[in-house]
Amino acid sequence: MSSSNKQMDALVAKGYEHGFVTDIETDVIPPGLNEDVIRFISARKNEPEWVLEYRLKAYRHWLTMTPPHWSSVHYPAIDFQAISYFAAPTKKPQLDSLDQVDPELLRTYEKLGIPLEEQKALSGVAVDAVFDSVSVATTFRQNLADAGVIFCSISEAAQEHPDLLREYLGSVVPHTDNFYAALNAAVFTDGTFVYIPKGVRCPMELSTYFRINAQNTGQFERTLIVAEEGSHVSYLEGCTAPQRDENQLHAAVVELIAMQDAQIKYSTVQNWYPGDEQGRGGIYNFVTKRGDCRGARSKISWTQVETGSAITWKYPSCLLRGDDSVGEFYSVAVTKGRQQADTGTKMIHIGRNTTSTVVSKGISAGGGQQAYRGLVRMSQRAENARNHTQCDSLLIGDRCAAHTFPYIEVKNPTAKVEHEATTSKIGEDQLFYCRSRGLSEENAVSLIVNGFCKEIFNELPMEFAVEAQKLLAISLEGAVG
Amino acid sequence: MSSSEQMATDLQQVLQQGRHRMTPGLSGPQWLSPVRARGAAAVATMSLPDRKQEAWRYSSLGFLDRVSYQPLVEGPFDAILPGDVEDLLLQDSDAVRLVFVNGYLATALTPAVRCCDGATVTNLTAEMGEVPEAVRTQLDAIAEHRHVFAALNSALMSDGALIHVARGVSSAPPIEILHISVGLDEPGIAHPRHLIVLEEGARAEVIERYCAMGDGSYFNNALIEVALGAGSELVHERVQEESPNAQHLSDLHVRLEAGSRYRLVQATLGGAWSRTDVRVTFEGEGAQAELDGLMLARDQQLNDVHLSVHHKVPHCTSHETFKGILDGKGRVVFDGHIVVARDAQKTDAVLANDNLMLSREAEVDAKPQLEIYADDVKCSHGTTVGELDANMLFYLRSRGISEVQAKQMLCQGFAEEILQKIDHPALRARASGLLAARLMESV
Numbered sequence: 001m002s003s004s005n006k007q008m009d010a011l012v013a014k015g016y017e018h019g020f021v022t023d024i025e026t027d028v029i030p031p032g033l034n035e036d037v038i039r040f041i042s043a044r045k046n047e048p049e050w051v052l053e054y055r056l057k058a059y060r061h062w063l064t065m066t067p068p069h070w071s072s073v074h075y076p077a078i079d080f081q082a083i084s085y086f087a088a089p090t091k092k093p094q095l096d097s098l099d100q101v102d103p104e105l106l107r108t109y110e111k112l113g114i115p116l117e118e119q120k121a122l123s124g125v126a127v128d129a130v131f132d133s134v135s136v137a138t139t140f141r142q143n144l145a146d147a148g149v150i151f152c153s154i155s156e157a158a159q160e161h162p163d164l165l166r167e168y169l170g171s172v173v174p175h176t177d178n179f180y181a182a183l184n185a186a187v188f189t190d191g192t193f194v195y196i197p198k199g200v201r202c203p204m205e206l207s208t209y210f211r212i213n214a215q216n217t218g219q220f221e222r223t224l225i226v227a228e229e230g231s232h233v234s235y236l237e238g239c240t241a242p243q244r245d246e247n248q249l250h251a252a253v254v255e256l257i258a259m260q261d262a263q264i265k266y267s268t269v270q271n272w273y274p275g276d277e278q279g280r281g282g283i284y285n286f287v288t289k290r291g292d293c294r295g296a297r298s299k300i301s302w303t304q305v306e307t308g309s310a311i312t313w314k315y316p317s318c319l320l321r322g323d324d325s326v327g328e329f330y331s332v333a334v335t336k337g338r339q340q341a342d343t344g345t346k347m348i349h350i351g352r353n354t355t356s357t358v359v360s361k362g363i364s365a366g367g368g369q370q371a372y373r374g375l376v377r378m379s380q381r382a383e384n385a386r387n388h389t390q391c392d393s394l395l396i397g398d399r400c401a402a403h404t405f406p407y408i409e410v411k412n413p414t415a416k417v418e419h420e421a422t423t424s425k426i427g428e429d430q431l432f433y434c435r436s437r438g439l440s441e442e443n444a445v446s447l448i449v450n451g452f453c454k455e456i457f458n459e460l461p462m463e464f465a466v467e468a469q470k471l472l473a474i475s476l477e478g479a480v481g
Numbered sequence: 482m483s484s485s486e487q488m489a490t491d492l493q494q495v496l497q498q499g500r501h502r503m504t505p506g507l508s509g510p511q512w513l514s515p516v517r518a519r520g521a522a523a524v525a526t527m528s529l530p531d532r533k534q535e536a537w538r539y540s541s542l543g544f545l546d547r548v549s550y551q552p553l554v555e556g557p558f559d560a561i562l563p564g565d566v567e568d569l570l571l572q573d574s575d576a577v578r579l580v581f582v583n584g585y586l587a588t589a590l591t592p593a594v595r596c597c598d599g600a601t602v603t604n605l606t607a608e609m610g611e612v613p614e615a616v617r618t619q620l621d622a623i624a625e626h627r628h629v630f631a632a633l634n635s636a637l638m639s640d641g642a643l644i645h646v647a648r649g650v651s652s653a654p655p656i657e658i659l660h661i662s663v664g665l666d667e668p669g670i671a672h673p674r675h676l677i678v679l680e681e682g683a684r685a686e687v688i689e690r691y692c693a694m695g696d697g698s699y700f701n702n703a704l705i706e707v708a709l710g711a712g713s714e715l716v717h718e719r720v721q722e723e724s725p726n727a728q729h730l731s732d733l734h735v736r737l738e739a740g741s742r743y744r745l746v747q748a749t750l751g752g753a754w755s756r757t758d759v760r761v762t763f764e765g766e767g768a769q770a771e772l773d774g775l776m777l778a779r780d781q782q783l784n785d786v787h788l789s790v791h792h793k794v795p796h797c798t799s800h801e802t803f804k805g806i807l808d809g810k811g812r813v814v815f816d817g818h819i820v821v822a823r824d825a826q827k828t829d830a831v832l833a834n835d836n837l838m839l840s841r842e843a844e845v846d847a848k849p850q851l852e853i854y855a856d857d858v859k860c861s862h863g864t865t866v867g868e869l870d871a872n873m874l875f876y877l878r879s880r881g882i883s884e885v886q887a888k889q890m891l892c893q894g895f896a897e898e899i900l901q902k903i904d905h906p907a908l909r910a911r912a913s914g915l916l917a918a919r920l921m922e923s924v
Contacts, residue, residue: 070535378866380841395856398824404862408847413838413868423853423860 031084035059038186041086045155045189048162058175058185065179071342072371072403073311075284078249085187085220147203149233150195154222157193164195168226172255172292172319180251181288184220188253191222196231196262205461207236221252227262229295234265236464250309252287260295260322267460269468271308279338282310289316293325293351301328302345303459305468310339315373317346320354320385327356330459334472335368335400344374344405349382349415358389361453364400371403378415385412391421394452510607513638516621520635527629536628539814539846540756540785544728550670550700552637553583561694563590566661569692571907576657576688577602579609583662583699584639584671590661599650600685605641605674616645619678623706624734627758631732634704638674646683648710655686655905664697664724673703679713679741686716688908693724693751700728707734709741711765718903719747720912721755725780729755737797739765746902748775748912749784750919756785756814763790763797763825774803775899777916778811778843779923785814788832792825799829804899805836806892807843808923816848817862823854832862837869837895839888839923889920 029040038059042052067078144151150161157165175185196202227233250272256264266289275282285308291300302316312335318327329345347356362370372391393402404421426448434444450457453472457465529545530537561582570578579602580590586604596602601616603609620643626632642658660673677687691701701723709715723729729752735743749755761770770790778784790799805813817832836845849862869891877887896916903909 393853395853395858398826398856400856401854402851403853404849404851406847406849406864408845408864408866410836410838410845410847410866411843413841413843415866417864417866419847419849419862419864421849421851421862423851423858425856425858 028084028087032081033059033083033085033187037085041187041189044086045158047155047158050162050166051158054170054175055186055188058182059187061176062179062182062186065182067179071313071373072369072405073313073340073342075311078284080183083249086189143203148197148200149202150193151206152193154188154191154193154224157224161193161195164226165193165224168224168255168257169222170255172257172290173253173288178288180286181253184222184251184253184288188220188222191224191252193223194225194233194235196225196227196233198228199230200228201231202233205234205236207238219248219250219252221250223252223254224257225255225264225266226257227259227264227298229259230261231259232263234267234461236267236269236461238269238271238464238467249284250286254287254289254316256291256300258291258293258295258298258300258325261297262295263299263301264291265301265461266291266303266316267464268302268304268306269460269464269471270304270306270312271471273310274308274337274339275310277337279310282339283308285309285312285314287314289314290319291317291327292319293322293327293354295325296322296351297324298322299326299328301326301330301459303328303330303456304332304343305456305460305464305471306331306333306341306343307471309341312339312341312343315344315346317348318356319348319350320356320382321350322354323351324353325351326354328459329356329358329360330456331360332363332453332456332468332472333361333370334363334365335370336365338367340369342371342373344372346375347377347387349376349378349385349387352381352383353385354382355386356388358387358391359455360389360391361456362391362393362402363396363449363452364393364402365396366400368400370401371405372421373405375407375409376417376419377409378412378417380411382412383414385415387415387417389417389419391419392452393421393423394449395423395425510612512612512617513605513620517636517638519621520626520632520637523626523632524629524636527626527632530628536787536816539812539816540754540783544754548668548698548700551667553585553639553665553669553671561587561590561661561663566590566694569659569661569694571657571905571911574657574905574907576655576905576907578657578659579604579642580659580661581640581673583669584660584673584701586640587661596656597650597653599647599683600652601643601645602656603643605638605643612643613645615680616643616676616678619706619708620676621706623708623736624704624732625760627732627760630702630730631704634672634674634702634732637672638704639672641674641676643675644677644685644687646679646685646713648680649682650680651684652686655688657688657690660691660701660703662691662693662697662699662701662724662727664693664695664699664726668698668700670700670702673701675703675705677705677707677715677717679709679715681710682712683710684714686904687718688905689717689719690908691721691723691729691751693722693727696724696726698726699724700730702730704732705734707736707743709735709737709743709768711738712740713738714742715744716904717743717745718905718908719745720908720915721747721749721751721757722915723752723755725751725753725782727752731757733757733759735759735761735770737761737763737765737768737770740767741765742768743770744902745770745772746774746899748777748900748903748916749786750775750777750912750915752784753781754783756783756787758787758789760789761791761799763792763794763799766794766796768797770797770799772799772801772803773899773902775896775912775916776803776805776813776815777919778805778807778813779919780809780811782809783812783814786816788817790817790819790830792819792821792828792830794822795824795826795828797825797828799831801832802899803834804895805834805845806839806896806920807836807845808839810842811840812844812846814846815864816850818850819852819860819862821851821853821855821858821860825855826857828855828858828860830858830860834862834864835895836864836866837892838866839869839892889917892920893917
């Protein structure tokens with residue numbers, strides 16, 4: 001079919017729009033990993049003794065582990081001794097106002113279309129921008145502080161809220177959880193800590209822009225969100241990265257804890273550098289994300305739009321421990337060129353009357369490889385638990401692939417589990433219908449693809465929904481010509 | 482030595498003892514030797530599956546720790562007379578019957594086989610007649626040694642049916658392969674091996690049954706190969722009613738040429754541990770496969786079905802429906818894997834798995850998978866797990882039907898979709914009867 005060939009060619013030819021490198025002096029330690037490196041990181045960050053102990057414990061455990069090979073993604077073996085584990089902008093600004101931030105850095109954000117001032121002024125979103133590994137700008141601190149919300153980097157939390165950090169760090173994703181989580185626990189450089197006190201509804205959407213910059217530095221971010229009883233928070237995470245030839249490993253850990261009646265909404269738009277048309281370069285996005293619904297009637301909702309990275313490998317999960325707790329997972333993943341994605345979710349139902357909803361939409365174009373891998377487990381105690389899972393894949397071009405690997409484990413007869421999956425391409429009849437009503441082929445395909453993803457975009461906060469739609473349009477531009 | 486190493490050693494012993502006890506007469510004709518050698522070589526390189534392997538994640542082989550199986554040799558089974566197995570036979574059946582006792586052909590129980598012209602029914606050891614060349618070349622050509630048990634079967638295969646239907650011939654009476662297992666003092670392991678070859682445009686109906694005399698402990702390690710020529714059609718009906726203390730492993734390999742049709746319907750009802758691996762490969766365009774199954778797991782039973790359907794060429798259709806009924810501490814494992822190769826366009830694949838849980842201790846582990854490398858395909862899968870619908874129960878009870886009866890009716894209704902697909906009336910009646918009796922004990 002000529003149109004699909006054209007689509008594919010255009011897709012493959014499409015360069016990465018955010019591929020530029022900001023020249024800021026970075027303070028990088030030589031590549032390699034040993035206990036001294038960990039001590040260096042800890043010392044540089046002026047961490048309390050227990051954090052260092054935690055890191056070393058994780059490192060010693062990591063040494064006993066081997067990289068996992070069970071997924072459907074393929075990549076050359078990673079040399080962990082060739083990675084530099086610490087990179088911090090040397091000019092750490094004083095954070096009184098945005099004016100003091102390195103102007104070069106601000107220009108970077110402007111190129112990405114996310115000027116901090118504008119965000120501050122117009123959208124009311126507080127942004128904790130992470131530039132490589134150290135927070136360089138934190139806004140809206142005062143507004144949040146007035147509400148009692150703690151929103152700071154993990155490093156600051158280690159200084160200012162050590163008790164809270166000590167109580168919750170690693171309580172959802174233990175340092176023994178998996179290979180990359182153990183590595184992260186050993187070398188995490190920075191990240192975000194959010195604490196919402198009892199009964200507080202966070203006055204604004206919290207947002208962090210992650211950006212990987214220096215060559216050969218892995219990013220090991222650590223995010224911890226604790227929502228106390230009856231509180232509510234919505235957290236946005238968005239990513240882009242500059243063009244590089246060497247693969248960069250990103251092994252983050254995200255932990256969410258929701259107490260009784262608390263709600264956490266975690267949204268991600270990920271658009272890291274996917275590599276060139278030969279599959280060179282690109283980010284390895286190996287992330288462990290897990291939410292713990294500890295209290296009754298708590299709710300954790302994951303929404304993700306994944307268009308970037310050479311390899312996306314993550315399963316944002318929910319442990320539904322509290323009775324009547326709710327877990328949700330909404331995902332759109334786009335793979336094109338040589339991109340690979342192995343993503344999905346785990347819903348572990350432990351409490352009674354727990355419900356979970358999984359909606360996963362995969363779009364595979366060109367030579368993109370994609371897999372949904374998910375687990376729904378109904379434990380013996382999960383009386384009247386409910387799950388509905390829907391996985392749909394849309395294939396564009398005859399060189400792409402879409403896989404579905406769901407695991408369903410049920411140990412309670414009152415639990416109801418439903419799983420559905422479909423794989424299809426854009427129907428000739430759908431296209432014909434749109435075209436017969438005067439839409440160009442490009443508009444018709446765009447309409448159909450947007451309709452395919454609508455359920456997910458509806459879950460995103462307003463500002464993000466717009467960005468996500470734009471991202472999808474850019475990603476598939478040319479694919480639909 | 483770890484327990485898995487211990488088991489691997491035991492396995493080697495089984496192999497050694499099996500070979501040792503197999504006198505030349507028992508090991509069958511010369512042409513089997515290369516197949517046995519290949520199998521034995523494979524056993525030497527393989528280890529026992531463990532739960533870290535994806536395909537064995539949910540099927541523990543823990544029983545191998547407790548039981549040491551002895552290879553079965555042709556024994557005093559000639560003493561079993563038709564009268565002894567009367568209640569295991571199909572009533573009013575028109576099928577041609579081959580009876581295997583503990584893996585060996587029981588001549589006393591196998592009436593002279595009379596098939597139509599063009600259809601050959603014989604056995605591996607050729608007691609029933611010459612084995613056609615077309616059949617010999619197919620043996621072990623379809624199966625893959627995906628686990629050590631398949632390799633062990635090739636190395637030690639005791640006996641089995643060889644069915645060949647010539648080009649364009651429609652084999653009139655159905656052919657029934659009946660396995661009867663008799664528990665011995667020392668639990669034994671049998672390796673039945675069957676091969677069904679249908680030439681171009683041929684048609685046949687094959688019934689495969691596994692029964693037991695008494696409730697002894699034994700291990701049936703069966704391997705079945707099916708080769709379907711262009712435009713041929715096979716109806717394959719399998720009912721497994723092993724002893725409640727038995728282990729049953731069936732490895733079924735099917736190869737379809739262009740335009741052929743394969744219809745499998747199976748009911749796995751017995752055994753303490755039962756696993757069926759079905760591998761269907763589409764080698765020619767326009768072929769169709771329809772696979773249906775009913776799984777019953779009660780008490781401590783494990784009932785495992787693994788499907789692997791490979792769409793290697795365009796324009797093929799595969800439809801799978803598997804249903805599980807669970808009670809007591811029963812466990813059902815369902816793993817359905819559909820692969821659509823690059824360029825296998827216009828593939829139509831539908832996989833459905835529904836499970837009904839009647840007890841609080843039961844467990845279902847389902848893994849319906851799609852692996853798709855072509856874009857112009859229609860593929861879907863669906864899985865449900867739930868209990869009996871309270872509204873339906875209420876409806877029946879409000880009409881004066883007792884709770885027990887109502888539950889039974891609903892379960893049978895659930896199973897009926899599968900059982901109805903059994904063409905052979907006597908077999909259908911037997912499967913329905915068995916299910917009803919077992920449900921009666923349950924609910």
